[in-house]
Amino acid sequence: MSEETKKGFFRSIMDKIAGGESGAEESASFLDRLKNGLEKTKKGVVEKIDILLLGKKEIDASTLEELEEILLTSDIGVKTTVELVRTLEQRLGRSELKDGHALREALEEEILKRLLKHHTSLKTDEKHPFVFLILGVNGVGKTTTIGKLAARYTATGKKVLLAAADTFRAAASEQLAAWGERSGVDVIRHKEGADPSAVVFDACRAASARDVDILLIDTAGRLHTKVNLMEEMKKIRRVIEREIPGAPHETLLVLDAATGQNALSQARLFKESAGVTGIALTKLDGTSKGGIVIAASYEFGIPIRFIGVGEGIDDLRDFDPEEFTEALFQS
């Protein structure tokens, strides 16, 4: 292609993305969005929907097409977006939605419905020790989430123990040990390169012997497509199951909010081979919306438990579907 058309292509994209109309450069973090959520003026998606609909008496095909694009930018995914738009279309067809306001509410309602479908809360009091197995791909925030969970449960007076079963990544156990220190919690660790199952074995024994309330097991990041690493994960699970009957009580998949459609593949394969029972969504303090968790939770029947909103020890929240939906619609 000619140099000119290429420049034209780049420039036109630059204009669209950096230049303005999209509002991308102003996008605020989830925290801000949470705060803004309380304000009356709603920006972002909702505003766009309003603009879309204000001048138009009728909600036509191109309106819905634009709506589709707005949803796609939140990483909600092609499939869910198409489903949502189709549902809205049907409701429009039945004349349930008279104006933009109704359309907006319907959209929020549909999303909330998906998030609530599998929403349950964790009952860590019912088991002793209550065992968390934390897993996910590389760099999503597993160790950090464990650090935060350790602080949270310690603060409620529980006795917490950490297991450093990431024996693969350089300095992974040192990283976990640093988190343990912050909450004054013991960490069971072996040397780098040791068998992770052996760490888990020791940790399970120690948890029972020391009368621990909460055992948090950190594992090495692994891509869900690596058969051998998923086998290793199964072995870790078997050790836990054998040592503490009924455990792990929560197998928590950590997902990074910046992840796109691949999160679905992660949820599917980790659920298949490791029996995931909950999701923690991290890094929502950035501009990412993490919309893909809607489908990840809905399609695979996995409740979302926690969200990570920063690197600090207190930056962990319980997942709140209403709040999340609201924030999704703020820019």
Add this chain to the structure above:
Amino acid sequence: MFDSLSKKLEAAFRKFRSQGVMTEENISEGLREVRLALLEADVNFKVVRDFIDSVRKKAVGIDVLQSLTPGQQIVRIVHDELVSIMGGGEDNSLNLALKPPVAIMMVGLQGAGKTTTCGKLAKYLKKEKRRPLLVPADVYRPAAIQQLKIIGGQLGIDVFDSQADDKPQDICSAAIRFASLNGFDTVILDTAGRHQIDDYLMNELAEINSAVRPAEILLVADSMTGQEAVNIAVGFNERLDITGVILTKLDGDARGGAALSIKAVTGKPVKFVGLGEKLDALEVFHADRLVSRILGMGDLLTLVEKAQSVFDEKESARLAQKLKKNRFNLEDFLSQLQQIRKMGSLESIIGMIPGMGKMMKQAQGDQPSEKELARIEAIIRSMTTAERGDHTIINGSRRLRIAKGSGTTVPEVNQLLKRFSEAQKMIKQLQKLGPKGLMKGMGGFGKRMLPF
């Protein structure tokens, strides 16, 4: 890596092909499929929209060639356009021809893979006869400094002795002084992960940038990133004027559309891709190969290159000799298996072979896994030397013994032997390529010669 996208595009193109004549209408229908495929591959929707527009413009009004179907013509336009956006033909090598020590600054979000990539890059540069110094400048994440120190130790590459209570700006300046005093020609700065909207931390990078003036500022981006890739890339680029991108974790099944988004909005080239957790899993980025992959043509060249760098030369020569004399046996096969395994995980090798990705999708469930490889090894190891030398002597009772010895079943042993015979036939055909063709033939390994 771009398997699903390939599949989608193939489906879209099949629609083109089934049309006799290229019309405005059938183009837009097909292009809608391409649009959806790209969106599903995480390409930013605005980038997709512009891409589709520009493909449409190219396609409409074009002479319908006699030699190609309209579908093939569109394929070519989509292909060329993708290559062009991804920087095909542009120079994407590192620009280190400055007065040493030159600095390379690695930046990106939390968890993108910066620290590991620093190690990989250092190893790569060492191979290129440079003398790199690794500099941990992530003072925030617990044990991040230590992580890089351990990686340096594993690679035999020096690591600057940063302390977590130092300021990153000071660490970087001191490291440059240290490098010039101690004869290091390249300094690799590992900075902490940060969001592009974090003013405090972005300022820190800007300060390091003006103090150190790195020759390269590389944005390390996770290939699994979704729509946000565009905001991330624009954010870092505006602040730091990055010089390139390293795309990580491409050994998974991420469709990697983020690469397209980043390149499209910044114009900055992807320079390397990360293909695994091991420190040699870094490869130079090739736009045409990537696009070939997008379009389902596989990445044979990478595989051949890899085979050439990993295969033990003496062993290869020995095998070539045997092949020539037509005496390739199970023992040799085992040795080849082991060499192939050195090239990385089987999954990543298979992904590079044309058509294999597709085949694996079709054959879901019985795709060759590491586990299966291990089983094949176990079976061969349970054979006597005589059996390995001549598999035709393996009769029923021997099969039973081998199955027991390897913890497998007789049908599994049978399958291996049957496929090995087939492989032997393949080898005879390969021989016709001559000794030089042998290496090229390696590309065919996973596909036809491995008995699975």
